[in-house]
């Protein structure tokens with residue numbers, strides 16, 4: 445019989461319950477699963493965890509993240525997405541196994557410490573080898589976080605998709621990337637990994653074609669086939685920047701100038717699809733997504749840091765498209781923290797409409813839990829504290845100053861919590877953070893290991909920065925051309941011009 449744990453006397457946050465003053469209840473966990481939630485549960489044989497003074501929240505789902513540049517945290521500022529890629533992609537490629545393990549662990553522990561129990565890692569794994577896949581999956585198992593792993597695939601070189609490519613000298617084009625693996629080779633690789641490591645326990649799979657404009661129809665159709673055969677969710681970057689709308693209109697004319705139509709035409713617009721970002725999606729395309737029960741993962745933190753603009757929260761909400769939240773790269777947001785993401789989701793309504801009204805805190809909590817769960821293909825297994833679901837739980841310390849006074853669980857989780865109140869974290873019934881201490885990984889040893897790795901890493905970073913200097917003026921000019929074209933859509937606030 446699986447071991448049983450009784451979590452006694454916590455306030456249990458239930459999406460359909462009292463979201464301001466959650467009821468006090470016990471949670472009985474058997475193996476990895478919640479088997480009962482209610483007052484005064486009895487279980488003689490169960491280990492007991494006292495949770496009075498704690499708010500129990502469903503584990504948060506980070507529905508968009510890349511572990512390849514976690515060690516670049518704090519290294520960038522100022523740049524736009526397109527220019528930042530010149531740095532972050534090479535810094536994630538061709539790294540040692542020790543470094544891949546360490547960066548995966550660092551990201552996983554940061555997630556856990558901020559109450560994230562599931563992470564969707566859309567990993568740019570270069571080189572794309574079985575050894576490297578093994579290192580990543582083993583690190584996630586070691587950390588004890590629930591992972592939804594998807595090595596990114598693409599078969600159109602990055603430079604081919606830069607607008608005004610002809611204005612860039614050859615060596616700058618080379619820096620952006622002029623090579624790509626073939627579609628068939630990558631599809632075979634993905635199939636082989638699914639066979640080698642079938643989903644088990646807290647390890648799950650997804651598919652990640654980089655972006656529709658970076659993949660041939662052959663690769664995308666292959667992903668659609670794998671998705672249908674294995675019932676796998678698909679994540680792909682869509683309409684992150686304004687330039688991508690221009691690309692859609694100019695290069696995808698036979699699909700009505702729409703990347704969503706293109707995804708539909710290659711068989712990917714299904715309930716398993718999630719498009720990431722969608723800062724520059726049109727209202728018609730939102731409705732099209734909603735009708736297909738496809739979803740959108742919003743990443744306000746990286747969209748702001750990389751100057752992409754603000755996703756249209758109120759329009760998205762009105763369209764009824766399903767939503768999830770993510771934190772994106774560590775060098776594009778510098779933090780894995782869904783409390784920040786939830787807060788921005790609620791606050792950004794104000795940039796387009798001063799009318800009193802939603803989105804409200806409890807909606808943000810739904811998107812960061814149930815919405816994320818649905819996006820990663822675990823809609824009925826995680827995201828809520830109820831019988832039959834996996835025991836992925838966050839224990840929030842109500843003695844933290846953020847709850848003094850304590851007026852509303854939902855509002856204070858979204859507007860006041862920073863992550864500081866996260867005291868313990870359970871994933872699949874196992875305590876992976878226990879009263880402030882990570883139980884799975886020796887954090888001090890990891891700290892020392894990363895310090896050792898960083899000596900070499902920083903030298904490589906300096907070399908990359910030096911080599912990119914020449915590219916900056918060309919990139920800036922190419923991007924100014926993009927910004928000067930009116931596309932009839934606005935995702936930036938107007939500046940006051942003197």
Ligand SMILES: [Zn+2]
Pocket residue numbers: 508509510566681720772773
């Ligand atoms: Zn991304």
